[in-house]
Amino acid sequence: MVGSPSGQSIPEATVSRLPLYLRSLQELMDEELSTVSSERLAEMAGVNAAKVRKDLSYFGSYGTRGVGYDVEYLLLHIRRELGLTHDWPCVIAGMGNLGQALANYGGFSDRGFVIAALVDANPDKVGTTVEGVPISHVDDLDDLVSRLDIHIGVIATPAHAAQDVADRMVAAGVTSILNFAPTVITVPDGILVRKVDLAVELQILSFYQERRQAGASLTGA
Amino acid sequence: MVGSPSGQSIPEATVSRLPLYLRSLQELMDEELSTVSSERLAEMAGVNAAKVRKDLSYFGSYGTRGVGYDVEYLLLHIRRELGLTHDWPCVIAGMGNLGQALANYGGFSDRGFVIAALVDANPDKVGTTVEGVPISHVDDLDDLVSRLDIHIGVIATPAHAAQDVADRMVAAGVTSILNFAPTVITVPDGILVRKVDLAVELQILSFYQERRQAGASLTGA
Structure with missing residues (x-):
């Protein structure tokens, strides 16, 4: 509350x-x-x-x-x-398909979530750009977060890398984390974390679909 | 209910x-x-x-x-x-970064949502594979849905293509749709649609972050 x-x-x-x-x-x-x-x-x-x-x-x-x-x-x-009357500079960590999809997602910048920085651990990706934003090395997180006044971090790495990236984000000064990696991360008290599970909505669909196929009456949608 | x-x-x-x-x-x-x-x-x-x-x-x-x-x-x-004691073959439409990320997302198959088919309108993508599943042309949706007994469709296209794909899915026999495209789609009665807005959780984070920065007391996380 x-x-x-x-x-x-x-x-x-x-x-x-x-x-x-x-x-x-x-x-x-x-x-x-x-x-x-x-x-x-x-x-x-x-x-x-x-x-x-x-x-x-x-x-x-x-x-x-x-x-x-x-x-x-x-x-x-x-x-x-919701704090949407001003922009929120964000950093996305993990520039695989999901990270790139999130960096491209129009629904973020529309709502004031400006993708200010992108990081990845793969040196081959560093220096390339997504939507005009250069991909930096994850080692530069500290500098990026303080220089760009970033408070929100988005984790789009594979599961095994998520905790390390979360630790680095927190050490750099990020205080709110949105975790898309399919794993649980732990953070110190006072750091906000929300986890996005892309399969939650599919499970809700299958609940109704199961009943439909079983011939049960269905009024919810 | x-x-x-x-x-x-x-x-x-x-x-x-x-x-x-x-x-x-x-x-x-x-x-x-x-x-x-x-x-x-x-x-x-x-x-x-x-x-x-x-x-x-x-x-x-x-x-x-x-x-x-x-x-x-x-x-x-x-x-x-939740109907998760058996597999649900699904089709994903739209093989941009988001569609590819979803096709790769371990959290789906873990929960029984098997990616049975992938479709895209771009002929350059047709014939390539993602996680071993070939990308078919969206014109083949009808055949794929009936042949693979697919009831669940996932839309990961750009906003402008979402309604057309939804119409094609419904015509092919899909009865449950998960829509990731940042737009509202309309479907006939009896078809279930759930919309995923990737920015919802970011807005919840910013609610709390806003209050934190305003110096308000914060106990929720």
Whole structure:
């Protein structure tokens, strides 16, 4: 739990839904809709309407009965809550296919996550560029992190290299790590780590697919 | 909501946490631990203990007071619920860096998601192989899906190509789609789609990082 501007604490589960609301609100903006009901927002984000109302209440009440929420206002507010009103320079470690895919992924820079540096341990890759960003040697992490004021590191190395890279990132001054490597890394207290498991969503799909094939009734999607 | 074997309906939120429990239980198995408390499992999965007990109650009660849950039994049961006791042949469309990374990703085949086919629209890529699987032309999707009994499709194309590929997958007989392309796709009723947004976790990190930098107290991680 962390403190909200209003002094209320915000549950982690609520924080984890904010990106879903943000994405839904951006779609509404693209459609030039100015207001949205909690029911519609819930449907778009894939949660229930009562939860939407509860989640948004942590940020003060922006809904008007019979009218709904002001899309632009809510969008700006959630962007501010998520720290997306300024850029976050990031470093990606591991320039295999996944690292290159992440460096190319438009969805990062759109949201203010600027790929400021790329590192790899393979000298053959050092000096080449991805999307205009040169690949540096992992030994230069210290210098890059301090010079480019990087706080967020993304690990896209093979599993066996992930812990060493995490240690180097922390030593260099990185305080938040997103780990795509299929292994658990340990970090000192005070360092935030989130793990992305690309197979989680496939497992959710197979749950429903299994029931479909078994002929069970299916209403969730 | 879908029916459980016991006739109870299982909320989508519970389904979405099953992969987290599964991963935690697999770690416990690797450590050769035979029982686990709901508190420990909750900590590993990043949810609260009451939620763990509630979630697992949908599958019958396997916990013993003072002893905890039987790790192996629970693991097998959740694997069965998730439809992971048999293989799922999948097709990946789009063989750029992301598609290649996904085709190489060990976390899929570990969980029974066998990459049976790869397709791309670029004739230069057709005929080459990734991890021993040949890349076919997207025009062959129909034949591949029926011949290899594929029900799950993974979209890793650029945004502009995603809808066309989704349409082709559905026409070929795919009924579950995992969409990595940074765009919304629409499908007929009865087709399951889940969207992976690689930036979601980064936004959760930045929420906490923002507060850390603002000097706010931070207890969540």
